[in-house]
Amino acid sequence: MEMVAxxxxxxxGLCGVGAGIALIAGIGPGIGEGQAVAAACEAIGRQPEAxxxxxxxxxxxxxxxxxxxxxxxxIGILLIFVAPGIFSGVxxxxxxxxxxxx
Amino acid sequence: xxxxxxxxxxxxxxxxGLLIALMILPLLCCIALKVLYxxxxxxxxxxxxxxxxxxxxxxxxxxxxxxxxxxxxxxLTLLGLCLYLTHGLTERAETKRQLAxxxxxxxxxxxxxMNMGERYAGYEYLIAAIMGLSALxxxxxxxxxxxxxxxxxxxxxxxxxxxxxxxxxxxxxxFLNYLKGFTEPIPLxxxxxxxxxxxxxxxxxxxxxxxxxxxxxxxxxxxxxxxGLSRLLLGWIPVVGSIPLLQIGLPAIFSIYFDVFSGLMQxxxxxxxxxxxxxxxxxxxxxxxRQQKKTIRKQRAxxxxx
Numbered sequence: 001m002e003m004v005a006x007x008x009x010x011x012x013g014l015c016g017v018g019a020g021i022a023l024i025a026g027i028g029p030g031i032g033e034g035q036a037v038a039a040a041c042e043a044i045g046r047q048p049e050a051x052x053x054x055x056x057x058x059x060x061x062x063x064x065x066x067x068x069x070x071x072x073x074x075i076g077i078l079l080i081f082v083a084p085g086i087f088s089g090v091x092x093x094x095x096x097x098x099x100x101x102x
Numbered sequence: 103x104x105x106x107x108x109x110x111x112x113x114x115x116x117x118x119g120l121l122i123a124l125m126i127l128p129l130l131c132c133i134a135l136k137v138l139y140x141x142x143x144x145x146x147x148x149x150x151x152x153x154x155x156x157x158x159x160x161x162x163x164x165x166x167x168x169x170x171x172x173x174x175x176x177x178l179t180l181l182g183l184c185l186y187l188t189h190g191l192t193e194r195a196e197t198k199r200q201l202a203x204x205x206x207x208x209x210x211x212x213x214x215x216m217n218m219g220e221r222y223a224g225y226e227y228l229i230a231a232i233m234g235l236s237a238l239x240x241x242x243x244x245x246x247x248x249x250x251x252x253x254x255x256x257x258x259x260x261x262x263x264x265x266x267x268x269x270x271x272x273x274x275x276x277f278l279n280y281l282k283g284f285t286e287p288i289p290l291x292x293x294x295x296x297x298x299x300x301x302x303x304x305x306x307x308x309x310x311x312x313x314x315x316x317x318x319x320x321x322x323x324x325x326x327x328x329x330g331l332s333r334l335l336l337g338w339i340p341v342v343g344s345i346p347l348l349q350i351g352l353p354a355i356f357s358i359y360f361d362v363f364s365g366l367m368q369x370x371x372x373x374x375x376x377x378x379x380x381x382x383x384x385x386x387x388x389x390x391x392r393q394q395k396k397t398i399r400k401q402r403a404x405x406x407x408x
Binding site (some may be wrong): 057060063064066067070071073076077081 | 254305309311312313315316367368370371374375392
């Protein structure tokens with residue numbers, strides 16, 4: 001029983017660490033979208049009459065650049081809210097199976 | 103004359119009422135189902151779609167989940183909306199609803215002809231359907247329903263549809279050309295091309311699902327956090343303390359971004375990517391070249407005959 005508790009604690013901690021590492025993926029889209037918006041601001045400043053076109057293209061590009069960040073976010077959310085539920089059953093059965101050996 | 107017109111008006115209004123009922127009733131039914139099926143539990147609920155029914159089936163049980171039922175409701179609502187807008191069309195637009203319907207159709211045709219070119223006429227129905235379904239699905243979480251687009255199975259289904267369309271467009275250039283497309287620019291790139299072929303639907307599905315789902319999760323976490331905060335700050339007041347006052351109104355401000363803006367945005371982007379991918383699968387130049395070859399062959403055949 002103690003073994004299960006210890007293993008579950010380690011598993012939960014590692015899930016949290018994994019989620020934190022997965023969210024590093026947010027850095028890239030942040031920088032990229034910032035550059036895209038900066039370029040769009042420049043373009044609007046240079047050519048104010050093309051504002052609507054530039055804005056719609058920028059939003060489109062931002063949403064596509066956001067994808068990698070969203071992947072990281074999905075993995076983080078799954079690791080925190082879904083993975084513990086899946087892994088705890090696996091852990092318990094593994095510990096049960098290993099009990100005779102220990 | 104006036105008697106006849108009044109009779110028609112009464113019938114017209116009755117049909118209108120039926121159509122409005124068709125718009126509203128499915129969503130109400132979904133809310134009722136959700137209220138009936140939600141288990142009594144406290145705390146943050148981020149469990150995804152509920153499963154209403156499991157039908158036994160040879161390989162694995164067929165699951166009727168919340169996202170499926172909600173999509174059906176959204177489809178019925180959209181059908182009701184379309185019928186309501188196009189009910190009683192006249193040759194010259196007189197009513198506001200006809201103007202709205204014409205505006206929607208014109209916008210969709212303009213969008214498709216701008217992004218896909220003239221030879222893809224007929225795709226505006228598909229694009230409009232995708233846009234309307236996606237937008238309404240994402241917006242359905244505003245009335246407390248589980249947004250069907252927050253389930254990866256729904257968006258993956260749409261992405262598979264788009265993948266089939268893309269492959270169909272690629273096959274339009276001939277099967278051998280399709281196979282040859284994998285070995286470009288050099289044969290070494292074949293595995294990479296193969297992966298990129300399948301990454302298109304996967305990325306489309308995950309982009310849409312991830313945005314909507316993360317918005318829902320953040321909203322749920324925010325609601326729970328505000329409830330805890332109000333209990334902490336106002337809990338000592340006798341009667342008012344039992345009401346989570348901070349939960350009123352504040353989540354709605356965030357939901358403007360996470361639910362409304364993000365949902366409409368993703369609907370637009372999904373439709374846009376569908377158009378770009380489908381029209382990019384068989385580009386205009388290749389099509390023109392092919393048409394030229396065809397005309398030359400025809401001319402030669404005509405010359406040989408003559």
